[in-house]
Amino acid sequence: MAKLVERRAARVAANYKRVIKRMDNQWHALDDSRVSVVKEVLAWLGHPDQKLKIIHIAGTNGKSSTGAMLGAILLANGYSFGHFSSPYILSDREQITVNDDMISKSDFLRHYQTLVACFKRHGVDANHLTYFEYFTVISLMHFAENAVDFVIFEAGLGGLRDATNAINPPLLTVFTKISVDHQLSIGRNLKDIAENEAAIIKPGTLVIDYAGQDMTVHRILKAKAEAVGAEWFVHDQDQIIIANTTPAGMDLMINGTSGYFLSMPGAFQVHNFGIVLQIKAALKAMGYTFNTEQTRTGLANVSLIGRMNYHPEKNILFDAAHNVDGMTGLVAALNAWHLKIKPTLILGVLKDKDYHEMLDLIIPVVQRVITVTPKNKSRALSAEALAATIITSYPKVEVEIASDASAAISLAMRVRESSQALIVVTGSFYTLGALQKDDRI
The missing domain is CATH 3.90.190.20 (Mur ligase, C-terminal domain)
Incomplete structure (x- = not known):
């Protein structure tokens, strides 16, 4: 029996490796048609994104750290969550997790075969999607199948042409710090980059912005929200003080209350945590509940490979x-x-x-x-x-x-x-x- 299980695992691993190797690994970052392609595929699948409460996160730095903190707090408070994040460090399956558990190779292959069969019905081949687009779509299929309470959905490269921009209006649209990076792909300067990132803002979503955002960027994001009919979240900035910091993490005081330990070092993580507190406040305003002690527990157990x-x-x-x-x-x-x-x-x-x-x-x-x-x-x-x-x-x-x-x-x-x-x-x-x-x- 054990040998049978081993042979099956080896066969699944080989099939998984073969499928990943066949995928188009190019970003197609300047191709305006790609988001429409992904939208059409989601429609063919019955819009799995519409079945999910998605928290869409974009920005230059801090997306994964913000997502990891938010996920830890959600889980500690009894909410299940899916997390789509890139790039990966050790395994490409890190990009799709449910309650911090990576998607299995067999589940990935099962979703992949569903997609291939769907493509066949619509007269397109298996290369209809790129590598990143496959992972984007399969993540939504996997999260819908698991009926998670929330989805933390990180944009990959910018916003305008990013595959994650194919989703219907999410519950929340969140921006971490936007700075100059990927000039050849998403913008020559900060203004261009901000406009590219702002393209994920959709009608009816609630927009949350990093409190320390560059004012030029902030104005571009807010103008986009007003133009499309999105709601801008207004929240008094939380006061976060670092009481002590070591390579293992930081002791924090939040709005005058001590006893919080963030198991991610680096003072810049406080800025990311400030975004998480805004998200938490927005969710509380929508009727979701959070317990202080459980939130402390979640914060103390945040882990993220390769980020401090x-x-x-x-x-x-x-x-x-x-x-x-x-x-x-x-x-x-x-x-x-x-x-x-x-x-x-x-x-x-x-x-x-x-x-x-x-x-x-x-x-x-x-x-x-x-x-x-x-x-x-x-x-x-x-x-x-x-x-x-x-x-x-x-x-x-x-x-x-x-x-x-x-x-x-x-x-x-x-x-x-x-x-x-x-x-x-x-x-x-x-x-x-x-x-x-x-x-x-």
Whole structure:
């Protein structure tokens, strides 16, 4: 019997790998037709999105952290939730979870076959959707099948042409901090990017904006909400004070009340948590209930791979800071901890990012840098090229090159002054994906 189960699992795994490999992995970020394609597919399926209470989250940074905190609080208060998030770190199935459990390979394949059969009936082939579009649609199918109370639905790239924009008006439309990133895909400047993100605002939805949003961005979002007939959520800003911060998390006071511990370090997470408190207030206004103690419990149990993810037994911090804004937050956290020994940095970046400015931020606060090549053949800056850039611009910093993930971890553990010296892994989701697969992490 056990061997039969093993053979079946192996067959499912092989089929899953084959299906994923066949998918079109391009973003088609400038193709105006893609959202309409996804909308049509959702209509063919009977509109699974209309059966769900969706909280649609867009923005440049903080979407996944905001989603993780919100999910933990919902779950602690007795609500079930689905979460669609990208990109992934260890497994692409991380992108679709129900109550933090990844979709199984067999469930994914079952939904995939339903889609393929649907395409056949409508005279299109299996490549009718791209990889990201498949995951977007399958997530909605999976969440509807599980009849979750809420769906946390993160936009992938911008808003206008993003596959998640194909849904009908969601319960809430939420914006995290919008800053300059992906200029080649969604906008040349902050105004263009904000207009692209604002395109997800639909009639009848309730819009929640990050309290510290750039005023230009804020005005664009609010004008879009008024233009389409969406409601703008007005909420007195919650006062959140950091009482203590360590790599393991932060003790917080919320509106004068202490006793809250957020198990995600980094002062910038307070801004994301402020968005979560707005969402919670909006849901309470709609009649949903939240218990203070259960909310505390949820907050203390937030976990998110690769976003200020601390491994105390190895004294290693993983953070997917992949742009200037993200790196600013990481550096602020490192400075706040007043570390006695400067960290050892394992760094891998993409060549289409503003990595020179990222280096200007992170290099002054580290002892040495071990460069790696992220797992992205077309976009990765090689470890050698990154090392050469650092040596030229920062000659006083120790720089070494690691041939692969295992070598980088081994080297970092060997060269750091002691186990008390923090190792920081950052620069790209693709860097973290390779390094966190190392067996010793």
